[in-house]
Amino acid sequence: MNYQEKEEFFDTIKKAKTKIEASIEKGALLGVFNPTFSIFNMKNNFGWQDKQEIDTTTSNRIEIINDLPSDADEDK
8 A cells, every 4th residue: 555656556556456346346246245344345445435315406396386276276
């Protein structure tokens, strides 16, 4: 790891780390490696992180609310 900062070794070390990351991912998916440990390893050594996406837009909700029948429609 100390050599990764040196330009002459950068490409070699990057390729090796990429192969190791791919091997761990494949092994976890195939059940060869413990998935929990693999996730822990990827987060700590390869920069993986949990990401949650929440859609906070209300455009669809407004359309649904506007399509509701009004009180006047119920009297008909």
